[in-house]
Amino acid sequence: MVTKHTIKYAALGLAMLGATTGASASDADNFPSKPIQFLVAAGAGGGTDNFARVVRPMFEEAMGGARITVVNLPAASGALAHQRTATSAADGHTLDFASTTLVTSLAAGQNPVGLDQLTPVARMQSDVMALFVNPERFPDFESFVKYAEENPGKVTVGGTHTASPDHVTFLSLRDASGLDMNFIPYDSTGNATANVLGGNIDATTTSLSPLLSYIEAGQMMPILVFSDERLEDYPDVPTTVENNWDLTDGNDRAIFVHADTPAPILQRLEKAFKEVYDSEDYQSYAERVNLDYREGWMGSDEYRQRLENNYELYSRLLQND
Structure with a gap:
């Protein structure tokens, strides 16, 4: 019988294997060297899915014509998408499109993949x-x-x-x-x-x-x-x-990669998504679906810090509920 703990330990073991076979920093010059996968941690037709599919052609252009496939993995509040990203090669070719549910489910103990196995590329949306x-x-x-x-x-x-x-x-x-x-x-x-x-x-x-x-x-x-x-x-x-309540978190949508992805590749991905975010096409889309009430962009380092802070807050709140 496959239990939550079985999946967790299997994911951790495979993540270690992925880290040993991942790309080196020198491979960044040839990135991407194969098709890129967008793993959507939600079902088809929802906000996160629409976000990934709208971004896809813009990101393909920003990456010089890279080939991209979109795969929906909604099971277990998106945990399957997080697991697959964490156990993939750490070479930047597997991207996890996720919402705030990633960190809320982690705080609730429902998601076995933590921020030690995934790292954010960027946040692009924060719905109020x-x-x-x-x-x-x-x-x-x-x-x-x-x-x-x-x-x-x-x-x-x-x-x-x-x-x-x-x-x-x-x-x-x-x-x-x-x-x-x-x-x-x-x-x-x-x-x-x-x-x-x-x-x-x-x-x-x-x-x-x-x-x-x-x-x-x-x-x-x-x-x-x-x-x-x-x-x-x-x-x-x-x-x-x-x-006087410091409560301003929204329902974010962001992109994650394997935590051991080489810094040059992570930086290139972040730069490409920032180019997409700043484009007229993306800003028109954001306005059309009313995601322009506040700034959506947050870079990798800043968003990681926000996620870590939110994880502590949500863990406390859920434990006391």
Whole structure:
């Protein structure tokens, strides 16, 4: 029987083998020397998948016509994609496209592949998280807080599955605010939203982009955004920072490689993705899907530090849940 621990130890052993057979720094001059794989740690049609497929032709051009295939590996919250990247040759030809779920599932003990086996190339998206309600019930954040204070333990906030970005966003808010609230997991953002609209739960924590059509229809409204500054499209909605809560993490989408990838290859990959990010085509795409509320780019070193900090925070929050 294959257990989680079996997979973990197998992954670790293969990762060591991959490190011994990986590319040397001198191979960077000939990179890429074979087709590149984009392993998507999510199913087809979702945000991470769309991100990888939009980036693909732009990245091919930036890399001088490199051949790229996209493979979806959604199993176990994307852990299979992380394992395959960690056990591949450390030569930069296997790229892991992942969301914040990589670090939240790691903090929850659901993902056996850590930041010692993978390293970020870059972050390119950071979808703003928010607390959403039916505006007919809660016109603003103050009314929500008042209700929560008057009804301790009775407020329910929904979101996608346990240890998801939605869940850790809720835990972060509960921890910072001290409000006595409970989280209800659903299998999709759509189901969580439907239960808010149906009055079965009081609110949902999720990113802005999936709920834009509901916002435009007046059915849902963000009453608190996890951001440093108020968003131009929602000037009346307060931020976490305004409440003296240092909570600004979004649902990120980033690219990872084997941790032992030679520095010259990692740097070349980072440079190519920055070229893609700065292109008119990519910025038009980001604007079209409302991923331009804040700066998405974060280079390898800066993003690694952010991930390590988030891992510590999420581990504490999930352990205390």
